[in-house]
Amino acid sequence: MLKVVDETKKAFLTGNETIAWAALAAGADIMFGYPITPQNEVMHYWTRLAPRYGREFLQTEDEISAGFTVCGAVQAGKKAFTATAGPGNVLMQEPFGMAEAMRLPLFAIIQQRGGPSSGTVIYSQQEVALTTYGGNGEGYRIVYSSASHQEIYDYTIKGFNMAWKYRWPTFLLGDGYQAKMREPLEMYDPEEKGIKIEPTYPLVGLPGKIGEDREPQHLCNIYSLEEELYDVVMKLSAEYESIAPEIIEWQEHHCEDADIIILTHGIVSRAADDAVKALRAQGIKAGYFRPITLRPYPAQQLRDAIAKSGAKTLLVAESSYGQFERLTKQEIYGETIKMEHLYMPGVGIIDYDIISKVKSVL
Amino acid sequence: MITPAVPKSWYLPTKPHKFCPGCGHGIVLKALGEVIDELEIQDQTIFGCDIGCSLLSWDFFACDSTQTHHGRTIPVMVGIKRSRPELITIGYMGDGGGYSIGSQHLLNSAVRNEKVTLILVNNTNYGMTGGQMAPTTLPGQKTETSPYGRDPETTGYPTKGPEFLAEVTSEGAYVARATVSKYKQLKRFLKNALRNQIEGNGFSFVEVLSTCPTNWRTNAQQTWHFLEDEMEPYFPVGELKSPFSKGGDK
Numbered sequence: 001m002l003k004v005v006d007e008t009k010k011a012f013l014t015g016n017e018t019i020a021w022a023a024l025a026a027g028a029d030i031m032f033g034y035p036i037t038p039q040n041e042v043m044h045y046w047t048r049l050a051p052r053y054g055r056e057f058l059q060t061e062d063e064i065s066a067g068f069t070v071c072g073a074v075q076a077g078k079k080a081f082t083a084t085a086g087p088g089n090v091l092m093q094e095p096f097g098m099a100e101a102m103r104l105p106l107f108a109i110i111q112q113r114g115g116p117s118s119g120t121v122i123y124s125q126q127e128v129a130l131t132t133y134g135g136n137g138e139g140y141r142i143v144y145s146s147a148s149h150q151e152i153y154d155y156t157i158k159g160f161n162m163a164w165k166y167r168w169p170t171f172l173l174g175d176g177y178q179a180k181m182r183e184p185l186e187m188y189d190p191e192e193k194g195i196k197i198e199p200t201y202p203l204v205g206l207p208g209k210i211g212e213d214r215e216p217q218h219l220c221n222i223y224s225l226e227e228e229l230y231d232v233v234m235k236l237s238a239e240y241e242s243i244a245p246e247i248i249e250w251q252e253h254h255c256e257d258a259d260i261i262i263l264t265h266g267i268v269s270r271a272a273d274d275a276v277k278a279l280r281a282q283g284i285k286a287g288y289f290r291p292i293t294l295r296p297y298p299a300q301q302l303r304d305a306i307a308k309s310g311a312k313t314l315l316v317a318e319s320s321y322g323q324f325e326r327l328t329k330q331e332i333y334g335e336t337i338k339m340e341h342l343y344m345p346g347v348g349i350i351d352y353d354i355i356s357k358v359k360s361v362l
Numbered sequence: 363m364i365t366p367a368v369p370k371s372w373y374l375p376t377k378p379h380k381f382c383p384g385c386g387h388g389i390v391l392k393a394l395g396e397v398i399d400e401l402e403i404q405d406q407t408i409f410g411c412d413i414g415c416s417l418l419s420w421d422f423f424a425c426d427s428t429q430t431h432h433g434r435t436i437p438v439m440v441g442i443k444r445s446r447p448e449l450i451t452i453g454y455m456g457d458g459g460g461y462s463i464g465s466q467h468l469l470n471s472a473v474r475n476e477k478v479t480l481i482l483v484n485n486t487n488y489g490m491t492g493g494q495m496a497p498t499t500l501p502g503q504k505t506e507t508s509p510y511g512r513d514p515e516t517t518g519y520p521t522k523g524p525e526f527l528a529e530v531t532s533e534g535a536y537v538a539r540a541t542v543s544k545y546k547q548l549k550r551f552l553k554n555a556l557r558n559q560i561e562g563n564g565f566s567f568v569e570v571l572s573t574c575p576t577n578w579r580t581n582a583q584q585t586w587h588f589l590e591d592e593m594e595p596y597f598p599v600g601e602l603k604s605p606f607s608k609g610g611d612k
């Protein structure tokens with residue numbers, strides 16, 4: 001296979017372009033997609049680049065089809081992915097649910113836009129609930145919420161790897177700002193960095209003669225009896241819970257002596273990072289905590305940060321109306337720390353917004 | 363100064379409209395406005411638009427209007443018509459909305475002979491999202507997702523909607539293809555498609571060949587050339603099925 005990145009190099013790219021390069025570097029075989037802003041350029045770059053490296057693309061008739069073609073391709077043993085946003089993410093919940101039930105190594109990029117409905121094509125953090133717990137299942141998903149183009153590159157590669165290693169549908173949750181803005185990053189060949197690329201393997205179309213070399217494969221996702229499904233769900237839950245500690249990732253700083261911990265995810269955590277620095281300079285003891293995985297959620301790590309700091313207040317700042325705070329509350333149920341929030345659905349949050357909010361609640 | 367006559371059913375506070383210069387959507391909506399006036403149906407018309415450049419018409423008419431989701435205008439219009447048959451429902455959509463994501467609704471509403479009027483603007487691309495390949499993109503045509511030209515080997519041939527709908531619809535249906543380059547014919551077809559609903563005959567569908575200079579990246583002359591010399595030979599205009607004239611109006 002032709003090498004995508006010969007040597008580690010600096011690049012100045014949009015987030016969508018970064019995803020196309022990272023997917024190539026991760027060895028993705030095929031992308032299935034349907035146009036929607038703000039993810040279009042993932043497809044635009046992929047369709048231009050992929051043929052040079054012998055990779056494939058299909059524009060499907062809609063997102064339901066894009067999601068299910070990915071389900072088919074990964075069953076056939078190919079590293080397949082898709083990218084979508086907003087109403088497209090809604091439609092993809094059906095194939096995402098199939099991937100949860102059948103443990104399919106599906107990887108999807110979600111560039112959040114404003115909602116509900118067609119909303120805006122620009123930006124939000126309103127696809128948290130949908131991406132973590134969408135569908136009629138129990139949220140058996142791995143969801144990375146990126147905050148920079150370097151992370152977009154890193155977690156696209158990692159996302160494919162985690163999907164194939166653990167076989168849960170895996171997501172990179174970005175947003176329209178990250179999709180469209182240009183930022184410096186380092187592009188590298190994962191194997192040269194010592195990152196093992198997880199092997200792919202088919203679930204159907206296996207080699208060998210049926211009856212002689214192997215048994216036929218019968219994959220299914222529907223059961224006749226309540227008890228059968230109960231056993232399946234209990235097993236899935238146990239397996240998900242057992243690997244969750246290996247997957248959880250988070251970032252924190254200045255929590256040791258914090259009076260107030262600012263809890264954010266994704267691009268908003270960059271504003272939180274700036275806000276903490278500015279508040280500290282003004283003598284206000286602020287701390288920073290950011291889940292990188294929204295699913296599984298670093299609940300114990302957040303509880304520990306609260307405990308060791310003795311902080312009185314947890315301020316949740318998000319570009320949605322409480323989706324992230326609700327997720328957090330269910331994860332840290334029982335904590336008695338006072339919770340405050342800054343909800344700015346569908347609009348960006350800057351350090352100033354967080355600093356003002358902190359001052360108003362302290 | 364001579365100002366062109368503006369249809370009474372246009373909503374003036376939203377004019378000038380929001381389409382790009384040279385866009386065919388404005389011509390289709392001008393013809394539709396005149397037809398609504400001539401049939402005197404402004405007060406009972408429900409105009410529904412898709413998500414696509416058609417969405418820019420959400421406040422275009424002085425008619426009750428509703429915007430739906432990408433590809434979902436047909437079922438919303440069917441819901442309105444089934445509940446209040448006295449209303450005149452017009453679904454307005456692009457080729458992506460109608461032939462791709464909404465194709466199941468198009469097929470099934472046609473088979474059920476739903477008494478709605480659908481207008482589908484064929485501009486051979488996904489205009490609103492920046493010019494990706496549509497089901498109607500011509501072989502060899504370059505778009506954002508067919509940067510090396512549409513290859514029928516891997517993506518099939520352009521969808522011929524009216525031809526397909528003429529096959530699956532039953533008696534009473536009206537199916538036609540018009541073009542913004544033949545304004546009088548366009549108006550006549552739109553009028554027939556609305557008369558067909560008013561008379562309760564059945565499903566009515568008009569595809570309109572239209573222009574998208576922004577994503578085609580064409581000047582005025584090239585735009586007209588693409589419409590008349592590339593699109594029209596591939597997508598023949600005419601009435602394919604009509605309760606009004608035997609053999610159709612060519």
Ligand SMILES: Cc1ncc(C[n+]2csc(CCOP(=O)(O)OP(=O)(O)O)c2C)c(N)n1
Binds near residue numbers: 063483487
């Ligand atoms: C479920 C869903 N998928 C994708 C989109 C993004 N989207 C908006 S408009 C559009 C394409 C419009 O193309 P077409 O229907 O041909 O209309 P045009 O803009 O060309 O008039 C798409 C894909 C969306 N809004 N919702």
Ligand code: SF4
Binds near residue numbers: 490573575577
């Ligand atoms: S992008 Fe194309 S279809 Fe949309 S308004 Fe502009 S010219 Fe018309």
Ligand SMILES: [Mg+2]
Binds near residue numbers: 488
């Ligand atoms: Mg179109």
